[in-house]
Amino acid sequence: MKKFWNFLLGFIAIASFSYAIYQGQFKSNKPKLIFDILSNTEVLSINEDINNLQILFNGDTLDSNKEKLYILIIRIKNVGNNDVKEVDYYTGSPFGFKILKGSIVEIPNIIDASNNFLLDNAKVNSEGNKVELKPIPINENQYLTVKVLVISNSKNIPEVKPIGMVSGIDGDFQVLRTFLDDDAEKEFDNELLRQQIIIFSISAFLMLLIFIIYKLNKFLRKKKRKNKLAKFEIYNKTKINSRHKIYFFTVFIVYGKLVLFFLNGILQNKTERKMLLELYDLRNRGKNIGFIVLEDIDSKNENLKITFKTIDYLIEEGLANISNNDLIINTDILIFLEELSKFSNSKKVNKLS
Missing domain, CATH: 2.60.40 (Immunoglobulin-like)
Structure with missing residues (x-):
């Protein structure tokens, strides 16, 4: 629903901008x-012949x-x-x-x-x-x-x-x-149709242009992240399974460094982990009984969504378990995540601690 409203607001903004362009550039002030x-x-x-008329x-x-x-x-x-x-x-x-x-x-x-x-x-x-x-x-x-x-x-x-x-x-x-x-009405209808076609064409062009720029930017950002990860592989000394590396690399490539920072920060801090577990438990209980809890917690916040997904992955892979209201995570995973988080924000390799 949130994406729908974002799309709707974006479309309204583009349509309004298109109309302004039409008014300023296409609609002649004459x-x-x-x-x-x-x-x-x-x-x-x-209609008939009448004698003597x-x-x-x-x-x-x-x-x-x-x-x-x-x-x-x-x-x-x-x-x-x-x-x-x-x-x-x-x-x-x-x-x-x-x-x-x-x-x-x-x-x-x-x-x-x-x-x-x-x-x-x-x-x-x-x-x-x-x-x-x-x-x-x-x-x-x-x-x-x-x-x-x-x-x-x-x-x-x-x-x-x-x-x-x-x-x-x-x-x-x-x-x-x-x-x-009724030429006058036809003329009005034709002029209205012409205006609508122009505005729609401008809107469609702008939306297509924005979409292409968005996709291109997304592609270039992912490519840049992949190049960074190739350098990270050279300097990283943590020994973990390549499958686990791919999971965290994918998080970074798809979602970027901010999500990675959030994930690392909350999993490294014991107090925040305990608070997170309460939401995690509430979310799981809600799914188990068949209805959405707190308006579907992980759909409202991308950071939480990826964090919950990561917890699921770590537990399934035997890299973490819940004990005494805390999430106990494999030490190598935490070290790897810490280094990856730092490296993702570094502009030079020698900045890596």
Whole structure:
């Protein structure tokens, strides 16, 4: 359980760090204007031929000319991460949109905005099939909505093409068609998915990199310990069975010198050995009756875990026994463990006492 929580906390930390990297490096701090066609509605739709029916607009008969009248509702919104300022508009080219496959028949007007400032100050006019918007600040997440009345050939549906240029916005303005297929929601979902993919990729890369560094470091530390043990074999004069040497060498290689220090310190000291035996006995009795005692003592502390395992090994090998509430250990084993502990911390062989 402890390893699970360590992993979870580590993952959260890496994910948070990845998100910070994404925010700082990948998420552009730029404005982004979209033209969202909220509605493209035919004013009057008759699906059957009706004798003597005429549809007039400004005195012209639409049905005889095979034309239809449409109302387009277009929302211009800043969905980026920065504001559009008045000075950002390129004055050499008017900002707004063209109507394709149709003709504007009335001056467009602003029918809605995200705040009163835009509603009161935004101005539009039309020239031919162009709708031009007076340069006006559009802050992040703010919008204004334009209504346009268009006549189009009965076989065509009017389309919108943005015009102009705004500083900080790369490429063409995006056109969404909410009235057709919920493009706005799809765009949001795609952007969210893109963010999640980037964050996941960064997190996966960092976790892989950390894992590789951890494994490499672990490998190099073990290699260093093995090299040290090869030197120790030359200078060690204690005569013990090679199988017993391998056991303590393995403890050092796998767990390092700190665990070895703990093991040596507690086994060399009679007072600490007696205290250790009380925990050792409690742990064994708990295992014998089938439940965990003191929340599984040896799983909570790696030093104790290796120490208990070593006691089990020494007793099984006949190198130690429990007598008068003390653990009596073979003298050669204690001498060997003392020398190995000192040697593991020495930087030069001549420091070995």
